[in-house]
Amino acid sequence: MRQTSTKCRQDFAFSVTKIIMVRSEHRLWRNGAISVHDLSVCRQQFPSLTRTTASHEPLIYLDGPGGSQVPYGVIGAIAEYYMHRNANTHGQFITSEESDAVIAQARSDVKAFLAAPETGSISFGQNMTTLNFLLSQAIGATLKPGDEIIVTDLDHDSNVAPWLALAARGAVIRRVPITASATLDIDAFKRLFSDKTRLVAVGWASNAVGTVNPLPTIRAWAKEAGSLFLVDAVHWAPHGPINAAQLDPDFLLCSAYKFFGPHIGILYSKKGQLEALPTLRVRPQAPTAPERIETGTLNHAALAGVSAAIQFIASLSDQTQLGWSDRIHQAMENIYAYEHNLAKRLYTGLLTTPGVTVYGPAVGGEDRAPTVSFTMKGRSSEDVARALGHRGILAWDGDFYAMTLVDELGIRDQAGLVRLGLAPYNTMEEIERTLTVIREVAAHGA
Ligand SMILES: Cc1ncc(COP(=O)(O)O)c(C=O)c1O
Incomplete structure (x- = not known):
């Protein structure tokens, strides 16, 4: 033995x-x-x-x-965390301080990856699906019966089911149909907007057939209707740049295990949006973004891996002066x-x-x-x-x-x-x- x-x-x-x-x-x-x-x-x-x-x-x-x-x-960063820095957060000792630093570094790296305006916009969770359900439950609590939500027939169910669940609270769910060539029927999409539209949940790219959706157009329609605009960027994130500051969604989600990292869900929320929602949380939890939606202890080792995944991506740049x-x-x-x-x-x-x-x-x-x-x-x-x-x-x-x-x-x-x-x-x-x-x-x- x-x-x-x-x-x-x-x-x-x-x-x-x-x-x-x-x-x-x-x-x-x-x-x-x-x-x-x-x-x-x-x-x-x-x-x-x-x-x-x-x-x-x-x-x-x-x-x-x-x-x-x-x-x-990424594998090394996770192993290193467990070997040298494994602790819970906010303690008065070195490994805890280092764990705080791992989380801060991951927020800062994801901010850079998403070109987000600030680290306060970056929350972490178990995976995209869990974060989206937490978000939908919080948004659902702010809706009135008859308020409308738009989802699409192209999307992964993780960006459909959390919104369909709100029908039980009286929300009306509108579904964007698709064309024979597996793209969104964009004319039908536009017709679904009304003065009751409260949220549009749309994917950046289809995980089944690769279709990329015209997000700036959809965002413009959502804003004109006074609606929130949420993007599932899980399938796009490994394949092309994301500029959250430019696209300016209210919420955007992705998952690090699709881009060379460990199983961690990522939620970008526009400044002020998370604070406006009654998220589920324990009483000592920070009421401010980004922690407001982070229930329980985060996976610190995996967050060290998220930073390493982004470093790996950066290593594929041929312009080291940037x-x-x-x-x-x-x-x-x-x-x-x-x-x-x-x-x-x-x-x-x-x-x-x-x-x-x-x-x-x-x-x-x-x-x-x-x-x-x-x-x-x-x-x-x-x-x-x-x-x-x-x-x-x-x-x-x-x-x-x-x-x-x-x-x-x-x-x-x-x-x-x-x-x-x-x-x-x-x-x-x-x-x-x-x-x-x-x-x-x-x-x-x-
Ligand atoms: C487009 C898309 N959205 C959402 C998800 C769900 O992500 P997660 O596994 O992080 O919950 C996936 C997973 O494959 C996906 O491809």
């Missing part, structure tokens, strides 16, 4: 030393300039990318929309360009694969997330995803909680979509191998 525990400690110390070693290499690498054409050099930062199938083929991770892979820097927020944004532009190059090849390759139907807007035209979904004639999507999985290609199947979209596309009987999501650690070689395997599956079965 004693021997096992000593070995366990040694193994652990070895892994942590390795993580910390790679973190310092990462810092060195981060300070050099890299080219947008070379983003896949970041692969060396991800330990999971060395995994192979039983027949020794490297795994191809196209499952990012369900949660991205995690770089050494300030912190601009550097993160320039890195996100690089990610957008890099992923779109891959997505374009994936999209056109799928379009020319017999028996395959691709959904969502064309890649290469308007703004779009690099998430390409398809069905295969005569095969259920579960079946196709399993066949890909057997060949080491990790792809999600189903509706991904975008239930209404899948129903409206008429593909429920086929078990929804097969979804291929891109990340900066994917390569063109992986895309070519994926297309070859999909063609083989379409031609011969599994």
Whole structure:
């Protein structure tokens, strides 16, 4: 027993030393300039990318929309927190003071990531869904029967169910329909506004088919109607820059595990909005933003990981002279360009694969997330995803909680979509191998 525990400690110390070693290499690498054409050099930062199938083929991770892979820097930051700084907050001793600093740093890094005007706008929670339910319950308490809320048929249910729940309090829920090409029916959207509209809840990008919504237009309609404007940016956040100061939503939510971090939900709220809401909270909790909606103890170790995830993103910038927020944004532009190059090849390759139907807007035209979904004639999507999985290609199947979209596309009987999501650690070689395997599956079965 004693021997096992000593070995366990040694193994652990070895892994942590390795993580910390790679973190310092990462810092060195981060300070050099890299080219947008070379983003896949970041692969060396991800330990999971060395995994192979039983027949020794490297795994191809196209499952990012369900949660991205995690770089050494993030794993190391979480381990370091538990090794050296683990404590609760607001104490009169060093580890507690350092824990306070970890939280403050995470708020400051997320502020830079979202280009938010101030750190007081950044609240944390368990995940996006939980934060959105807390928010909807608080907003619901301010509504009168007959007040209207607009949600969309394109959205993930985490930005629909919290608002549908308010129907029980007398709110009227209006739903924006979608078109056959899986975009919002924008004319129908405009017609849903009335002088009773109190909140518009809309996604930035569809997690199922990659559609990007015209947010500035929708915001203008919401403000004209005197309504709150809330954006689910979970699917967009890993793929392109977010400028909260410019878009100026009342609320915007995202989730760090989609952008190389741990499982933490993030809520941006415009100055003054959170204080106006009767949030659920314990009596000693700060009544002011951003803590006003943060119930209980935060996951401090994960917050250290959130900062490290944002540092990793900034390392993908090739303009090291920029300030912190601009550097993160320039890195996100690089990610957008890099992923779109891959997505374009994936999209056109799928379009020319017999028996395959691709959904969502064309890649290469308007703004779009690099998430390409398809069905295969005569095969259920579960079946196709399993066949890909057997060949080491990790792809999600189903509706991904975008239930209404899948129903409206008429593909429920086929078990929804097969979804291929891109990340900066994917390569063109992986895309070519994926297309070859999909063609083989379409031609011969599994
Ligand atoms: C677009 C979108 N919104 C919301 C969520 C829910 O996020 P969370 O898992 O942080 O609750 C997801 C998760 O996949 C998503 O893709």
